[in-house]
Amino acid sequence: MTAWHCASALENVWEGAPLAVMVDGQAVALYRFGDQVHAVGDLCPHQKDVKLSDGYLDGETIECPMHQSCFSVKTGKVQSPPAREDIPVFKVRIEDGNVMVEV
Amino acid sequence: MTTDTLLDIPPPAPATDTIKPVSTWQLRRWPETRDTSIPAWIYSDPSLFAREMEVFYDGPGWSFVGLECEVDLPGAFKRSWIGQRPVIMVHGEDGAINVLENRCAHRGSMLCWENKGVVKDFTCPYHHWNYDLQGNLLGLPFFRGAMGKGGMPRDFQKSEHGLRKLRVATLGGIVWATFSDQAPSLEDYLGEEIHGLVWRATGSGKKKLRLLGYNRQLLPCNWKLYLENSRDPYHATLLHSFFLTFGLLRTDTAFKAVPTIGGRHAIMASTYSAATAGQQNEVTKQLASLKTDFTLEDMEVVKPVDEMGDSSMINFSVLPSVFFQQHGNSLALRHLIPKSVSETELSWTHYGFVNDDEDMNRRRLKQANLMGPAGYVAIDDSEVLAKMQPVAESAPESVQVVTMGGTGHVPQDTMLTETLIRGFYSYYREKMGL
Amino acid sequence: MDMIHPPPVDASALRARMRDLNDDYAAALDDLDFAGWAGFFTDDCHYRVVSLENFKEGLPLSTMECHGAGSLRDRIAAIKTTAVFEPRTLRHIVGGVRIVQPADDDIRAQASFAIFESLSDREPHLFMTGRYLDRVVRAGDTLKLQERICVFDNYRVRTSLVFPV
Numbered sequence: 001m002t003a004w005h006c007a008s009a010l011e012n013v014w015e016g017a018p019l020a021v022m023v024d025g026q027a028v029a030l031y032r033f034g035d036q037v038h039a040v041g042d043l044c045p046h047q048k049d050v051k052l053s054d055g056y057l058d059g060e061t062i063e064c065p066m067h068q069s070c071f072s073v074k075t076g077k078v079q080s081p082p083a084r085e086d087i088p089v090f091k092v093r094i095e096d097g098n099v100m101v102e103v
Numbered sequence: 104m105t106t107d108t109l110l111d112i113p114p115p116a117p118a119t120d121t122i123k124p125v126s127t128w129q130l131r132r133w134p135e136t137r138d139t140s141i142p143a144w145i146y147s148d149p150s151l152f153a154r155e156m157e158v159f160y161d162g163p164g165w166s167f168v169g170l171e172c173e174v175d176l177p178g179a180f181k182r183s184w185i186g187q188r189p190v191i192m193v194h195g196e197d198g199a200i201n202v203l204e205n206r207c208a209h210r211g212s213m214l215c216w217e218n219k220g221v222v223k224d225f226t227c228p229y230h231h232w233n234y235d236l237q238g239n240l241l242g243l244p245f246f247r248g249a250m251g252k253g254g255m256p257r258d259f260q261k262s263e264h265g266l267r268k269l270r271v272a273t274l275g276g277i278v279w280a281t282f283s284d285q286a287p288s289l290e291d292y293l294g295e296e297i298h299g300l301v302w303r304a305t306g307s308g309k310k311k312l313r314l315l316g317y318n319r320q321l322l323p324c325n326w327k328l329y330l331e332n333s334r335d336p337y338h339a340t341l342l343h344s345f346f347l348t349f350g351l352l353r354t355d356t357a358f359k360a361v362p363t364i365g366g367r368h369a370i371m372a373s374t375y376s377a378a379t380a381g382q383q384n385e386v387t388k389q390l391a392s393l394k395t396d397f398t399l400e401d402m403e404v405v406k407p408v409d410e411m412g413d414s415s416m417i418n419f420s421v422l423p424s425v426f427f428q429q430h431g432n433s434l435a436l437r438h439l440i441p442k443s444v445s446e447t448e449l450s451w452t453h454y455g456f457v458n459d460d461e462d463m464n465r466r467r468l469k470q471a472n473l474m475g476p477a478g479y480v481a482i483d484d485s486e487v488l489a490k491m492q493p494v495a496e497s498a499p500e501s502v503q504v505v506t507m508g509g510t511g512h513v514p515q516d517t518m519l520t521e522t523l524i525r526g527f528y529s530y531y532r533e534k535m536g537l
Numbered sequence: 538m539d540m541i542h543p544p545p546v547d548a549s550a551l552r553a554r555m556r557d558l559n560d561d562y563a564a565a566l567d568d569l570d571f572a573g574w575a576g577f578f579t580d581d582c583h584y585r586v587v588s589l590e591n592f593k594e595g596l597p598l599s600t601m602e603c604h605g606a607g608s609l610r611d612r613i614a615a616i617k618t619t620a621v622f623e624p625r626t627l628r629h630i631v632g633g634v635r636i637v638q639p640a641d642d643d644i645r646a647q648a649s650f651a652i653f654e655s656l657s658d659r660e661p662h663l664f665m666t667g668r669y670l671d672r673v674v675r676a677g678d679t680l681k682l683q684e685r686i687c688v689f690d691n692y693r694v695r696t697s698l699v700f701p702v
Contacts, residue, residue: 047226065249067226082241082242319590399615448693476697477586479615487621489697
């Protein structure tokens with residue numbers, strides 16, 4: 001059962017700076033590219049208790065601060081080990097200056 | 104005098120002009136009667152022990168690690184030891200068996216604390232450095248620092264900080280490894296006879312090994328005391344009266360004691376004959392400890408079946424660390440793990456084959472009662488060696504005499520010989536420079 | 538009014554009897570009274586001393602294993618007549634008795650054991666600890682061990698295991 005929730009005001013999401021939010025109890029990170037915002041799961045699937053948003057963003061790739069597993073913030077695909085699973089990707093709508101995320 | 108030129112052990116680092124550090128062992132001199140004497144200080148000198156670990160366990164030889172069947176899934180691992188160094192044997196994703204030193208490349212802490220398991224990668228408990236199954240460093244926490252502070256230097260290359268990877272070879276379902284790039288191939292290190300015997304002991308390529316279990320004991324003695332004991336057919340019928348009473352090993356069987364590669368390895372091959380069992384000859388009559396009135400209620404414990412089909416029981420010692428046991432149908436690999444100059448772990452891995460029927464399986468388990476820390480036969484060895492160590496320590500300058508069977512180290516057709524021990528120490532002295 | 542059904546077996550009395558059995562068992566071994574030790578077992582008994590390592594992994598190898606009273610007698614005979622070992626004194630302490638399955642027959646019980654060993658020229662040291670896993674049956678007025686599996690905690694046995702556990 002999915003629902004749309006307000007994750008953040010758009011003006012709080014900055015280009016080049018991942019924003020960690022909780023959306024309906026799930027750890028989500030928001031990434032802005034121009035006027036587009038992407039929302040992906042924020043916990044690294046390798047060890048599950050580390051926030052990817054604390055890591056290193058290089059273009060469209062987020063690198064986990066713990067063991068440097070890399071993921072695409074647009075497609076969620078895992079790009080380098082030790083993680084082996086993709087991160088979930090959530091649908092995003094911008095409505096009245098708010099970033100809405102469907103979880 | 105070994106003809107083998109492949110194993111050149113590098114000498115210890117030369118002393119500088121101003122300070123000449125000398126280890127105690129370098130001041131020692133083997134007794135004049137070199138081939139037939141063993142000085143007791145070899146069992147108690149810690150500096151000599153450290154040098155032995157370098158020469159025989161770090162050096163260009165192959166050590167036993169474990170069995171392939173112990174790690175039969177990708178990611179399955181088992182801990183083991185080569186000398187004093189802990190290692191991890193792990194089944195890689197590509198199916199190859201890797202052997203990695205169990206020491207984090209960061210600060211040197213022990214990486215893996217479990218005996219066995221299945222993992223996707225290894226993470227050090229201390230600072231969580233993370234390695235793949237081949238030992239490559241994948242990641243480390245805060246590689247780039249946090250909030251603009253800390254982090255590794257820009258020129259830090261993960262590829263230069265992986266786990267130490269050993270060279271690995273498998274033979275007959277057994278995993279061997281070496282720390283040294285100078286070691287010859289496993290085949291050459293074992294030599295033709297031992298290579299053939301390993302093959303025979305593991306089903307000659309036609310069978311798959313099946314793990315039956317482990318027995319472990321901590322022996323309060325130097326590792327070489329056990330090694331010699333496992334190359335000493337002379338004591339077999341004297342110490343182990345159990346053998347004589349049940350005809351498992353008699354002085355009148357066809358027996359060969361064969362040192363190989365100048366004494367590096369040793370073979371003891373005995374042909375058991377149902378026809379001679381129960382008979383006595385002049386040799387057995389002389390033995391004082393004959394106990395023919397002792398019978399077992401469960402005789403299956405001492406009635407083996409000739410599974411190899413050659414009426415032979417062949418036991419052999421492969422330097423530095425493994426003894427291949429064939430006692431009746433009890434097959435085992437005895438792994439010598441030195442812990443200190445005066446302590447050695449003896450780890451027994453008992454095995455059978457996947458297609459063993461119920462009877463064979465039962466025989467193997469029953470006959471295992473002769474072996475291990477509670478073994479009807481093996482207890483005697485542990486106890487004798489435990490009492491030898493303090494005496495050797497109390498009299499380091501005393502000298503043992505090993506002239507049973509002669510003074511050389513050639514193959515001999517009798518159990519009444521110390522040729523294998525003389526052979527080992529000939530090899531030992533050459534490699535140690537003593 | 539609630540019906541209170543008494544348990545089919547008096548579990549606390551059974552537990553007391555197992556404590557007594559274990560104390561007597563320990564005394565027999567301390568006294569090297571092996572005939573007495575064998576007397577605790579049924580004729581079709583199974584006796585196994587096994588490492589926790591093998592037990593957890595379900596591996597069949599034991600450090601000592603006897604099937605049947607005859608096999609127990611063989612073990613005793615081997616110790617008395619052929620084994621070579623340093624004289625020692627053992628002290629068995631058994632505690633933590635629990636009845637896992639009270640029953641009229643096929644009782645399951647457990648206890649913890651600790652064995653202290655004093656070698657001929659040494660002070661006592663802790664030699665082995667572990668658990669007894671028992672299947673106990675009634676033989677007239679007494680309880681007998683149909684099975685005793687001694688799972689020892691040691692990673693390694695200290696030198697050798699000479700006497701039954």
